[in-house]
Amino acid sequence: MKYLPPLIEQLTSRLFNIERRSGNSRSESIILTGRRIYILPTYYGLLFAMLLMLLLVGSTNYNNSLGFILTFLLASIALVSIIHTYRNLLHLRVEVGKAGAVFCGSDATFQLQLTKTDKQMRYNICVRTKGTSPIVTTIDDNAIATVKLTRPATQRGWQPLEQITIDSVFPLGLFRAWSHCTLPISCLVYPQPAPPSPPPTSRGGGTGNSSTLNGADDFIGFRSYQPGDSPRHVNWKGAAHSDELLTKRFADHESSERWFEWDARPDLDTEARLSLLCRWIIDAEQHGNRYGLRMPDSTIPLGQGSEQQHRCLKALALFEPTAT
Amino acid sequence: MKRDLAHITTSPTTTLWLLVALLLAFAPHALRLPLTITALCLLFGLWRFNIERRPAAKLPHRIVRTMILCTTLVIVYLHYGTLLGREAGIALLATMLALKLLEMRTVRDYIVVILLGYFLAVTLVLYSQTLPIAAYMILVAFMLTATLIHLNLQQEKRSVQASLRTTGKLFIQAVPIMLILFFLFPRIPGPLWSLPDDADSGTTGISDEMSMGSISNLSQSNRIAFRVAFDEQIIDNSLSYWRGPVLWQTDGKNWRVAPAAPSRTLSYRPKGEPVHYTVTLEPHNRKWLYGLDIPATVPPQATINRDFQLITQSKVKELIRYEMSSYSEYETGPLTSDERQRALQLPASRNSRAVALGQQWQQQLQEPEKIISHALQYFNQQPFVYTLKPPLLGENPVDEFLFNTQQGFCEHYAASFTILMRAAGIPARIVTGYQGGDFNPIGNYLIVRQRDAHAWTEVWLAGQGWVRVDPTAAVAPERIEQGAETLFSERFNRQSTLQFESAFLTSSWLRLRYGWDSLNNSWNQWVIGYDTLTQSQLLSRFGVDSIKQMAIIMVIAIISALTILQLLAMRRSRKKQDLISSTYQHFCQKFSAIGIQRHPHEGPIDFSQRVIAARPDLAPQVLQISDLYIALKYRPRHTQQQIKELQQQVRRLKL
Numbered sequence: 001m002k003y004l005p006p007l008i009e010q011l012t013s014r015l016f017n018i019e020r021r022s023g024n025s026r027s028e029s030i031i032l033t034g035r036r037i038y039i040l041p042t043y044y045g046l047l048f049a050m051l052l053m054l055l056l057v058g059s060t061n062y063n064n065s066l067g068f069i070l071t072f073l074l075a076s077i078a079l080v081s082i083i084h085t086y087r088n089l090l091h092l093r094v095e096v097g098k099a100g101a102v103f104c105g106s107d108a109t110f111q112l113q114l115t116k117t118d119k120q121m122r123y124n125i126c127v128r129t130k131g132t133s134p135i136v137t138t139i140d141d142n143a144i145a146t147v148k149l150t151r152p153a154t155q156r157g158w159q160p161l162e163q164i165t166i167d168s169v170f171p172l173g174l175f176r177a178w179s180h181c182t183l184p185i186s187c188l189v190y191p192q193p194a195p196p197s198p199p200p201t202s203r204g205g206g207t208g209n210s211s212t213l214n215g216a217d218d219f220i221g222f223r224s225y226q227p228g229d230s231p232r233h234v235n236w237k238g239a240a241h242s243d244e245l246l247t248k249r250f251a252d253h254e255s256s257e258r259w260f261e262w263d264a265r266p267d268l269d270t271e272a273r274l275s276l277l278c279r280w281i282i283d284a285e286q287h288g289n290r291y292g293l294r295m296p297d298s299t300i301p302l303g304q305g306s307e308q309q310h311r312c313l314k315a316l317a318l319f320e321p322t323a324t
Numbered sequence: 325m326k327r328d329l330a331h332i333t334t335s336p337t338t339t340l341w342l343l344v345a346l347l348l349a350f351a352p353h354a355l356r357l358p359l360t361i362t363a364l365c366l367l368f369g370l371w372r373f374n375i376e377r378r379p380a381a382k383l384p385h386r387i388v389r390t391m392i393l394c395t396t397l398v399i400v401y402l403h404y405g406t407l408l409g410r411e412a413g414i415a416l417l418a419t420m421l422a423l424k425l426l427e428m429r430t431v432r433d434y435i436v437v438i439l440l441g442y443f444l445a446v447t448l449v450l451y452s453q454t455l456p457i458a459a460y461m462i463l464v465a466f467m468l469t470a471t472l473i474h475l476n477l478q479q480e481k482r483s484v485q486a487s488l489r490t491t492g493k494l495f496i497q498a499v500p501i502m503l504i505l506f507f508l509f510p511r512i513p514g515p516l517w518s519l520p521d522d523a524d525s526g527t528t529g530i531s532d533e534m535s536m537g538s539i540s541n542l543s544q545s546n547r548i549a550f551r552v553a554f555d556e557q558i559i560d561n562s563l564s565y566w567r568g569p570v571l572w573q574t575d576g577k578n579w580r581v582a583p584a585a586p587s588r589t590l591s592y593r594p595k596g597e598p599v600h601y602t603v604t605l606e607p608h609n610r611k612w613l614y615g616l617d618i619p620a621t622v623p624p625q626a627t628i629n630r631d632f633q634l635i636t637q638s639k640v641k642e643l644i645r646y647e648m649s650s651y652s653e654y655e656t657g658p659l660t661s662d663e664r665q666r667a668l669q670l671p672a673s674r675n676s677r678a679v680a681l682g683q684q685w686q687q688q689l690q691e692p693e694k695i696i697s698h699a700l701q702y703f704n705q706q707p708f709v710y711t712l713k714p715p716l717l718g719e720n721p722v723d724e725f726l727f728n729t730q731q732g733f734c735e736h737y738a739a740s741f742t743i744l745m746r747a748a749g750i751p752a753r754i755v756t757g758y759q760g761g762d763f764n765p766i767g768n769y770l771i772v773r774q775r776d777a778h779a780w781t782e783v784w785l786a787g788q789g790w791v792r793v794d795p796t797a798a799v800a801p802e803r804i805e806q807g808a809e810t811l812f813s814e815r816f817n818r819q820s821t822l823q824f825e826s827a828f829l830t831s832s833w834l835r836l837r838y839g840w841d842s843l844n845n846s847w848n849q850w851v852i853g854y855d856t857l858t859q860s861q862l863l864s865r866f867g868v869d870s871i872k873q874m875a876i877i878m879v880i881a882i883i884s885a886l887t888i889l890q891l892l893a894m895r896r897s898r899k900k901q902d903l904i905s906s907t908y909q910h911f912c913q914k915f916s917a918i919g920i921q922r923h924p925h926e927g928p929i930d931f932s933q934r935v936i937a938a939r940p941d942l943a944p945q946v947l948q949i950s951d952l953y954i955a956l957k958y959r960p961r962h963t964q965q966q967i968k969e970l971q972q973q974v975r976r977l978k979l
Contacts, residue, residue, distance in 0.1 A: 044435050051439050055446055061516045063642045065852045066449035066458050070465060072505035074442060076498035077469060079882065083890050084494065119958070123486070124332075124478045138478045144927075171473045171490050173332070173435065 028184060029095040031117065032166065036179045037089050039082060045174035048078060081172040088125070088168045089177045091117045092139075097146060099161070101188040101310065101317075103278075107150040108187035110161045114145045123170040129162045151187075156274065156317045158186040190313040193282055194275035196230055222246040226306075233286065247286070257302055258284055258291045260312075270321045278316055285309045295319060332431045333479050339376045339428075341474055341484070342437060343369060345467035346421065349444040352460070353418060356451070358403050361415050364396060368422035384426055393423060414447050434475055441468045453643070453852050455844060466491060500885050506854070508863075508878035510871040513856040529608045530756050530777055532569045534579040536714070536721045539756070540733035543712050545774035548606055549758055550614060551845050553769040555600035561760050563652045565617040565780065565792065566772060568757035570631035572666045576674030577721055579739065579754055582631075582666055592789065594620065595653035604645045604848050611636050614757060614772075616650035617792065623648055624857070630663075631753075643852045656789030659751060667751030667784060675722040675743055682747025692785055695748045696793060699741060703798040706730065708737075710800035734796040734803075738779040741795040751784035755792070759803075766835070767842030903967055904956045911949055911974045918979055928954055942979070949973050 030036075041049070052075050059067030097111030116122050116139050127147045128134035137145040153159055167178035222235060225245035235246040260280050265273055277293070284291040285308070292302040293312045297319075300312050347369065354362045375381040384392075396419045397407070404412035421440045428437055445464040449457060473494075474487040529542065529549050550566075571579035598620040605613060613626050613634040623646035626634040659667070670679060689695045709731045717724045722740045725732055732740075738754050745752035759778035761770040780794040796803055859874075868874055912922045912931070920938055922931045932950035936943045952970045 047435070047439060051442060055443070057516065058446065060512050062450060063513075063855060064449055064453065065642075065854055066453045066461060067446050068506060068509075068511075069458065069502070069851070070442070070446050070449070070461055072502045072509065073462070073465060073495075073498060075505060076501035077494050079501055079886060080494055080497045080889065083497075083886065083893065084490070087890075087893065116958075121486075123481075124476060136478050138481045140481070169332075170476050171494065172469070173472065173476045 029093055030181045030183065032089050032092045032094065032179045032181075034090065036181075037086060037177050038179065039086055039175055039177040042169060042174060042176045045078070045176075048074075048172075048174050052078075078172065078174050082175050084171050085168060085175045085177045087120060088122055088170050089166060089179055092122060092125070092166070093117055094164075094166065094181050094183065096183050096185040099185050099187040101190060101313070102153050103190045104153050104156050104192040106153060108153040108159045108189060110149045110151070110185050110187055112147045112149065112164070112183070112185070114139055114147060114166075122168075124168060126167050126169075127164060128167075129164045153187065153189040156189045156191045156271075158318070159189050160184075160186045188314060188317055190317045191271065191274040191278045193279040194272070195279070196283070197276065197279060222248060229282070229286065256289060258289055259294060259302075260284075260291060261294045262296050263294075270319075274316050274319060278313060281309060281312045281316075296322065332475060334429075334431060334434055334475065335479060335482060336376050337482060337484070338434065338471060338474050339372070341467070341471045342434065342441075343373055343376075343425070345464065345471050346425075346437070346441050346444070348467055349441055349448070349464045350418060350422075352448055352451075352457075353414060353444075357415055357418065360399055361403065361419060364399065365418050365422040368419075368425055372425040372428070383429060389423070389427055392426070396420075396423060410450060414444075414450075417444055417447065431475065435472070438468050438472050438475075455847050458847075458851075462495075466495060469494065497889055501882055504878060504881045504885060507859070508874055508881065510874050510878075511856045511859050529610070529774055530568050530758075531610070532571075532581045534571055534735055534739070534754065534756055534779060535577060536717050536725070536732070536736055536739060539735045539777050539779055540712055540714060542777040543733065543775045547774045548841075548844075549608070549772045549774055549776070550603050550605040551769050551771050551848070552604075552761070553602045553767075555602075558763060558770065559599055559616065559652070563616075564760055564770070565755075565778070565794075566614045566758040567617045567619070567632060567634075567755060568612060568614055569755075570633055570782075571754040571756060573669065574671060574739075574743075576671035576743075577719070592618070592651075592654045592656040594651040595655065596651065598649040598651050600647070600649045602645060602647045604643065604845065604853060605640060606848075607640050607642050607644075609639050609641060611639055613640070613644075613646065615648050616652065617755075617757075618651060618654055620649045620651050621647075642855070643848055644855070645849060645853045645858065654789075658789075659784050664751055664784075667753055668746050668749070670743065670746050675720050677720075677723045678726055678740065678743050679747040681726070682744040685744070686748040692748075692750045692783070695750060696745070696783060699744055699748075700793070700795060700798040703737065703741070703795050708732070708799045710796065710803060735779045737795040737799060738781050741793070742781045745781065745783055753782050753790075755780055755782055759794075764838045764842055764845070766838045767845050769842075769845060771841055771845075904953065904970065907967075907971050907974050908953045908957075911953075911977065914974075914977060914979055928957075939979070942977070945973065945977055949977070 052071060055067065055071040055074070058064075059071055093113075093115040095113040095115065097113045099108070099110045102108050112127065114122075114125060114127070114137065122139035125137050125139065125145075126134045127137070127149065129149060129151060132149060132151060135147050135149060137147055139145045149161065149164065151159070151162070161183060163180050163182045165178055165180055167176055169176045222238075223246065225234060225247045229247045233248045235248055239245050258280075260277050262273065262277070265276060268276065281291065281293070285304070285306070288304070290302045290304045291308070291312070293300040293315060295315055298315055300308075300315060303311070350365060350369075354366075357365075371384075375383060397416075400412060400415050400419060401407055404415065406412050407416055417440070421437065421444060424433070424437050424440065428434060442465065445461050445468065448461050448464070470484075470487045470491040473490050474482060474484065477483070477486060529547075531538070569581050572582040573580040599616060601616070603614065613623065613636060615634055618632045619628060619634060622628045622634065625644060625646060626636045629635055685695050685698060689698055707730055710733070711731050712733060714725075714732045714736060715729045717729070721736075722743050725736050726740055735754075742752045742754050756777070756779045758772045758776045759780070760776050761772035763770055778796070780792060780796065782790045782792055785791050863869075863874060868877060908928070915935055916922070918939075920935055926934075928950045932946050935946050939946075949970065952966065952973065956966055956970060
C-alpha cells in the first residue's frame with residue numbers, strides 16, 4: 001500500500017514522459033500547470049471510502065433514504081474536495097530565491113518563492129525534497145511565501161537542489177495533489193574547516209609574522225556569527241539576551257598580511273589541504289588580517305572583509321585538482 | 325501513505341470543535357440511551373475537555389484506558405445482553421467514540437474520531453426520517469467536516485472562519501452531485517441480510533387485535549398514518565372508510581383477525597365508477613396496506629385476501645407509495661359455511677344480557693333489515709355518549725357498556741353492535757381502519773392521522789353480501805361527516821373565537837400547518853419514499869431501463885458536474901486576471917522599448933524601483949501603476965473600476 005503512489009507516479013511518468021520534460025526545464029520559475037499536478041487518494045481517503053461503503057451497505061440494508069442522503073453528501077464532498085486540492089496547487093509559481101554559501105558538514109539552504117498568480121488562497125502547501133522534513137506554508141493575500149529548504153551539505157562545490165515535491169492535502173486530507181519541480185538553484189559549499197591549527201609560517205612573498213593565535217590578541221569588537229567561527233570566540237553571554245549570535249573579533253598586535261599557499265602542506269591530501277586553508281582563511285578574517293590565496297590555478301590578491309573571505313573560500317570550494 | 329499528513333499537527337481549538345460536533349451528534353441519542361451509558365459518554369467527553377483546557381494535564385495511562393474499556397463493554401453487554409443489533413450497536417458506537425477521545429493524540433486518531441462521528445450522525449436517522457432530523461444530521465456533518473478542514477489548515481494560520489468558509493463552499497458545491505447520486509445511484513432492494521428484531525422503532529396505529537379502549541388510545545395521537553392524493557375529485561367524507569384488518573374472533577372482550585383466509589381473486593360486482601388515488605403510507609411495521617373500501621386494484625407490493633384486506637409480504641418498515649383505485653358501491657358474493665359459522669361465533673360465558681337482547685330482537689322483528697335499523701335506533705335514542713375517555717370496563721364489557729356506562733368510542737359501538745347482530749342471527753364482523761381525514765388545500769391531498777382510527781361493522785345480508793354499518797354514525801353522525809378533528813377540537817375553537825382574536829389568526833395558523841404538512845408530504849414522496857421501485861418507475865419514464873444504463877448516466881452526470889464546477893471556478897478568476905496581466909505586460913513592454921527589460925523572476929516592486937532609478941521623472945506614475953497592479957493582482961477584493969483605472973494609467977504613460 002505504501003508503495004502504491006510512487007508506483008503509479010512512475011507509471012504515468014513513463015507513459016506520458018511528463019517528468020523528464022519538466023526535469024530538464026532550466027527556467028528559474030515554474031508555474032504548476034494542470035499537466036504537472038498529480039492527484040491520488042491518501043491513506044485517509046481510502047479509509048473514508050471504506051466508511052462510505054459501510055454507510056451505503058447500512059442504508060441499503062435499512063432502506064433508509066436519509067442514510068443514503070448522508071452517504072451521497074459525504075461522497076460528493078469528497079469528490080468536490082478533489083477540485084479544491086487540485087486548485088490549491090494549480091497555477092502556483094515556484095521561483096528560485098537565494099541560496100547561501102555554507103561550510104561542508106552543515107546544512108545547505110535554498111530559498112524558494114511561491115507566488116500565487118490569482119486571488120485564490122493557498123492553504124497548507126508543503127514543500128519537501130527527498131529526506132528532508134517538509135516545510136509548510138500558506139499563501140494568503142500577501143501572494144508570496146518564501147520557503148527555506150535545508151539539505152545536509154556533504155561535499156564541497158556547487159550543491160544543486162534536488163528535485164523538490166510540492167504537495168497539498170487541503171481541504172479534507174483525503175486526496176493528495178503533488179507536483180515535482182527541478183529548479184536551477186545551487187548552494188555553494190565551502191570545504192569543511194579543519195580543526196584550529198597554527199597558521200603557516202610565511203614563505204615566499206609573504207611578509208609573514210608568526211605570532212600565535214592565542215597570543216596577546218586584542219579584542220576589537222563583534223561581528224555577526226558566521227558558520228565556521230570558532231566556538232571559543234562566540235559571545236555566548238550575549239546570545240542569552242538577543243537572537244543574534246555574535247562572534248568576538250580579535251586583532252593581532254602586529255596586524256599583518258598573510259599569503260596562504262596551496263603548497264604550504266604538501267604532506268596532506270587535497271581535501272585536507274583545502275580544509276586547512278579554509279580554517280586559516282577564517283581565522284585570518286576573524287583576526288582582521290589582510291590575506292591572499294595562492295592556488296595552483298589561480299591567485300587571489302590580498303584583501304580583507306567578508307567579500308574577500310567568500311572569494312577565497314569559493315576558490316577552495318570549486319578547486320579541481322589537476323593531474324599534478 | 326500515512327506520511328501524507330505527517331506535517332499536520334493538532335491543536336486545542338480543533339479538539340474543542342471536534343467535541344462540540346460530537347456532542348451535537350450525540351445529543352439526540354442521549355435521551356434514548358440508558359442513563360448509565362449517556363452518563364459514561366458525557367463523562368469521557370468532559371474528561372477530554374478538561375485535559376484540553378489545562379496544558380499540563382495528560383491523557384490517562386494505557387492501563388487505565390484498558391480498564392475503562394473493559395468496564396464499558398461489560399456495562400453495555402449487561403444492559404442489552406448483546407453487543408449487536410441496533411440499540412446495543414449505537415450504545416457501543418457512542419461509548420467507544422467517547423472512549424477514543426481519551427486516547428486521541430495523533431492526527432490519525434483525530435481523523436478516525438471524525439469518521440466515527442459521521443457514523444454516529446447516520447444512526448440519528450434510524451429512528452426518524454423527518455425533515456428536521458435531516459437538517460440536524462446535515463448540521464452535524466457540517467460541523468464534523470469543518471473540524472476536519474480545521475485540522476488540515478496550517479497550524480500557525482488556523483482560523484475557524486477559514487474552515488467554516490471552506491466547508492460552506494464544499495457543501496454548496498456538493499449539492500448537485502449529491503442529487504445526481506441520490507436519484508441515479510442504482511438502488512439495490514434491501515435488506516441485504518435479515519435485520520435484527522429491534523430494527524424498527526415499534527408499531528404504530530391499528531393492530532390486528534382490538535379491545536375496548538384500544539382505538540380511543542390512538543385518538544389522542546396526531547401522528548400521520550398516511551396521505552392520499554386523489555386523481556380526480558376528492559371523495560366525500562362520509563364515504564372515506566380506509567379498510568384495515570377485519571376482526572372475526574372474539575372472546576367477548578377482545579377481537580382478533582381470523583386465521584389467515586386464503587387469498588383469491590376479487591369476486592364482487594362493483595357498482596359505479598372506481599376512484600383513483602395514491603397513498604403514501606407511513607411505516608407502521610404491520611403486514612398490510614390501507615385502501616378505500618373496497619379495493620378495485622391491488623398495488624404490486626400486496627395481495628388481497630377474502631376479507632378485502634391488502635396484505636404485504638413483509639412488514640411495512642419504511643414509507644411506501646402506491647397507486648390504487650376503489651369502488652365505494654359494490655355487491656359481494658355468497659358466504660361459505662365456514663364463514664357463516666365464524667361470523668356468528670359468540671362466546672358462551674360473557675355478555676349474556678346483550679346476547680339476550682339480540683335474541684329478543686330476532687324473535688320480535690325476524691327480518692335482518694328491520695333488526696339492523698332497530699339496533700341503530702336503539703343507539704340513537706338511548707342516552708349514549710360518544711367520548712374519547714370512556715370509563716374502564718370489566719369482565720362483561722358489552723353488557724356494562726350497553727346497560728350501565730353508555731359512554732364509548734367507536735370500538736365500543738362496533739363491538740356491541742356486532743355482538744347484538746350475531747345474537748340476532750345476522751353474520752357480522754368488525755372492520756378496523758381509518759375514517760375521514762383532513763384535506764390539505766395547499767398540497768391538494770388528504771391527511772389521515774392516527775386520531776382518525778375507526779372501527780365499524782359489516783353485516784352479511786342475502787342478495788347484497790357484506791354491507792357496512794357504522795353504529796358510531798347513529799350516536800355521533802358529525803364524527804363521520806366532519807371527522808374526528810372538528811368534533812373534538814370544537815371546544816377549543818369555541819374558546820378561541822370567544823377571545824377577541826379573529827378567525828384570521830386561526831386560518832393563518834391552519835395555513836401554516838397545512839403548508840408545513842405539504843412540505844413534509846413532498847419530502848416523503850420524493851426523498852423518503854424514493855426507493856428501488858420509484859427509481860425504476862421514474863427513470864423508465866425517461867427511457868432508462870437497466871441498471872447498467874443508470875450507472876453510465878450517473879457517471880457521466882457526475883463527471884460533467886465536476887467539470888462544470890472546475891471550469892466555473894477557473895473562469896471566475898481567470899477572466900479578470902487575464903485583463904490585469906495583459907495590461908501590466910503592456911506597461912512592461914513600454915519600458916523594454918527603451919531598454920529596461922523586466923526579468924522573469926523580478927517582482928513588480930523590484931521592477932518599479934529599477935525603472936525609477938533609470939527614469940526618476942516617471943516615478944509618480946510608475947509607482948501608482950505598480951501599486952494598483954499589486955492591489956489588483958494579489959488582494960482578494962477589487963472592482964471593475966480599478967481595472968479600468970489601471971488600463972487608463974498605462975495608456976497615458978508617455979516615455
